[in-house]
Amino acid sequence: MPSNKSRNTLSRQWELLKLLPTSGSGETARSLQNRLAEAGFPTTKRTVERDLEDLSSVFAIRTNDKSRPYGFSWTPPTSLQLSAVSVYEALTLQLVQEALRPLMPSAMLAALKPRFEQAHSKLKALAGISPAADWPAKVASVPAYLPLQAPAIDPATLSCVQQAVLTERTLKCRYYSAHRNQSADLALTPLGLVQRGGITYVIATTPPHSDVRQFALHRISQAELLDIPGEHPEGFDLHAYVASGAMQFGDNAVQTITLEAWVSAGLLGLLRETPLSEDMESMTADDGGWIRASVPDSWELEWWLLSHTGSIAVTAPETLRQRLIQRLRNGLELYDE
Known part of the structure; x- marks a missing residue:
């Protein structure tokens, strides 16, 4: 059974949480001490400060330190209705925060x-x-490709695009085409965002x-x-669109081909x-397999094949084989003196 002192501390701290304002510059520790006394919890100003320090590690309490004495309040739009998080919930939130940033509307993320x-x-x-609290320091995620720096995105543009996706309204914008090296005014019907x-x-x-x-959002x-x-296409489904291979780019990206190739023993x-597909078949030979x-049949496939030059030779389909040969010849010419 908890002691009377423990129960009194819990009751006092619960009352303190209820006294915190949800807006403005906040209540001072002295003011909260007086209000606690009026509520039947006489205590010292130092105890109130210690309580607030302890509670801030569990609840979203904001300290207004722009002037003295400091003011304390809930971090907008929080209130006491926001329950405390468990350590496992905190871990999850910590790990997904950066992943959510480019995918969620600014208002939702706020x-x-x-x-x-x-x-x-x-x-x-x-x-x-x-030990669980130290987990974020013990795990990391790195890309399997050359980590290029992410392009800068104007926050106002991002917010506007997200609102267009969310409200299913038309977006007027200017778009720079890197392929054509020119900009054009467009009216878009955004259907979704893909990272x-x-x-x-x-x-x-x-x-x-x-x-x-x-x-590309950074070119808007x-x-x-x-x-x-x-004007949304009837039956459009973003996840089905991504699953089709459309985001791998290329005129034939949504078409499937049967790739046949010789590969080195290491590859x-x-x-x-880590097979190329669920139906991949392989056979070992003396010099590889x-x-x-x-x-x-996408650009992504061609980039991957070219990245393993020296370890793979495509034998079929012939159209892909000839495209690769031409790109290798073009690349070799760049190194010719």
Whole structure:
């Protein structure tokens, strides 16, 4: 059974949480001490300060230190209705925060900010005490490709695009085409956002055309949200679109081909650990081996094949083989003096 002192401390701290304002510059520790006394919990100003320090490691309490005495309040839009997070919830929030940033509308992400801060405070308070709290320092994620720096995205443009996706309205903007090296004014119907490595793509149509295209978000400028409903293709499903291979790029990216190739012994070992497809077949030979797999006929495939030059030789299909030979010849010419 908890002691009377423990019960009194818990009751006092619970009352203190209820006294914290949700807006403004906050209540001072002295003011909270007086209000606690009026509520039947006489205590010292120092005890109130210690209580607030302890509670801040669990709840999203903000300290206004712009002037003295400090003010204390809930971090907007938090209130006492926001329950405390467990250490495992804090771990999850900490690990997903960066992953969510480019994918969620700014307004939605702002609503989660108090939770993220709460999770950070929780883990910081438990560091060195709970082994689980140290987990974020013991895990990391790195890309399997050359980590290029993510392009800069204008925050106002990002917010406008996200609102267009969320409200299914038309987006007026200027778009720079790197392929054509020119900019053009467009009216887009955004259908969704896709994160591919460090680049965010807006999946959209350009009415009156109904074909679905990809637009790099960092190349969009002068974005304006129009009060015009977007023209969405009937039956469009973003996840089905991604699963089709469309985001691997290329005119035939959604078409599947049967890739046949000779590979070195080292690459064959890697592909047996991480196959190119579920139906990949392999056979060992004296100087390496052979593989056969169903894969999208995409630029992504060509980039991967070219990255293993010296360890793989495509034998089929012939059209892919000839494209690779030409690209290798073009590359070799760049090194000719």
